[in-house]
Amino acid sequence: MSSSVIDFVATEARFGAHNYAPIGVVLSRGQGVWVWDTDGNRYLDCLSAYSAVSQGHCHPKILAAMVEQAHRLTLTSRAFHNDQLALFYEEIAALTGSHKVLPMNSGAEAVESAVKSVRKWGYEVKGVPDGQAEIIVCANNFHGRTLGIVGFSTDPETRTHFGPFAPGFRIIPFGDAAALEEAMTPNTVAFLVEPIQGEAGVIIPPAGYFAKVRELCTANNVMLVLDEIQTGLGRTGKLLAEQHEGIEADVTLLGKALSGGFYPVSAVLSNNDVLGTLRPGQHGSTFGGNPLACAVARAAVRVLVEEGMIENAARQGARFLEGLKDIRANTIREVRGRGLMLAVELHPEAGRARRYCEALQSKGILAKDTHEHTIRIAPPLVITSDQVDWALERLATTLTQDFS
Structure with a gap:
């Protein structure tokens, strides 16, 4: 050097x-x-x-969008509306077929937001007894590094000396549909999983795995939450990795490429049931959905699609x-x-x-x-x-x- x-x-x-x-x-x-x-x-x-x-x-078009918006308005907080958020909602929903969008900043924030949302859905819609909601996750997962997330990691490097950890998670092998079926109980509210385990070494599940997962989640009224923060937005050769097996998640998590590397932007996409339980004051972020982030994300997604x-x-x-x-x-x-x-x-x-x-x-x-x-x-x-x-x-x- x-x-x-x-x-x-x-x-x-x-x-x-x-x-x-x-x-x-x-x-x-x-x-x-x-x-x-x-x-x-x-x-x-x-x-x-x-x-x-x-x-x-x-990318010059994302850069131009960022500079233009930075000259106009960067942050309002969600205490007020801004003229970019609604357009971001409309465009990302149309692209992905989602019904509701929750904007956040980092991928880990999106995961934490999804955990909170599916638990709330479990108590208020599914009828799980208060404090008993369970979320199933996979061994060797990587969903971020916040305290809540590392609590259900199986990597000793991410867990050691960071406890105590929150309960409510069950860990099963990745790619094993039989293990998922066995782990489900009446208190299971969600299965949180990466379509491909990136940090674990690009581990791809067996063909047909996610079709069976979708079937099991539907049959047991369990929300399928796909962490597409790495796999989403074209990385695997499809807009979303779920499309390789022709399924649709109940909740999809996006981040990383959502801003093309210019700005931290993430989003939770879902059906009405899950995000529909949130009420004012129950969840939020000062920077989530800010006009600069939305303008950047809109441009990042647009060039992804328009430029093939x-x-x-x-x-x-x-x-x-x-x-x-x-x-x-x-x-x-x-x-x-x-x-x-x-x-x-x-x-x-x-x-x-x-x-x-x-x-x-x-x-x-x-x-x-x-x-x-x-x-x-x-x-x-x-x-x-x-x-x-x-x-x-x-x-x-x-x-x-x-x-x-």
Whole structure:
């Protein structure tokens, strides 16, 4: 690392909480699928800020919408109406087929809002005895890092020494419909699940799993809550990942790409029953639904659709997946993915995935490891065929590299 990079990293270490372990690069600029470090080196971004920059870095139309709105009005709080919120509601509802929208800021806020809402629905509509509502979740889930959420995580790193935790959650294996059926009781109000477990290593459930999940939730009057914060808005080659199995969730959580990386925006989308139980004063957010956020989100969703990014994700994702599967390397245990949400899982004896990500950095690719032995690959949805092929050449060289 150059002296300037070392200075930035050292200053972070001196003043910042050590709750991240970043790859050793300091980024200063981005455009499309590319980012540049402080020394002027260019990299293909294969993380997209955990899918938040799906539309590409600094998309000019989203930037223009943000600047225009910032000149007009940024924040009113929900104490007053603003001229962007209703338009955001109307457009996101029309796009997703939702009936009600609750705007928030971060993905974790959307999850917490959904937990509160389905519990309230359970007590006031389903008739669950007060204080007895249960929500079923999956092992190896990742729904955020708030205290409420880490309480139902199975990852020791996220839980240790943060308790005590709130009750009311039952944990089952992911992809096991029989386990879901067995876990349901009259007090079950919701099943909260990711369509694809991203942080766990891009774990894709068996075909037909979500069709059966939908059937079970309907039969037992349980709200199906799909956390599409990473998978939603085109990442998997469909607008929503639920569309791969032709189902509809009762509650859908969006975030990350909802703002194209410009501003924290999230939303809870639902049918009337769930969000319809909320009354003034019972839930809210000072910044949730602010005019700047709504203007940015409207532009981010518009370019996603108008510029064919969802269809491109399907095409380039298939090309990328096929190319990864063609790499003949003894290090690779499994390649999996859907759309541009991809992963290469390494054999444990190949060593930690972190060192492969560091080797990729030296070849101009930024990717991120997860769960020690998995490399996640999730470039912006604007990536081209030539860029996919360029990345595959470097991935092949790295994955066949001898680190001994």
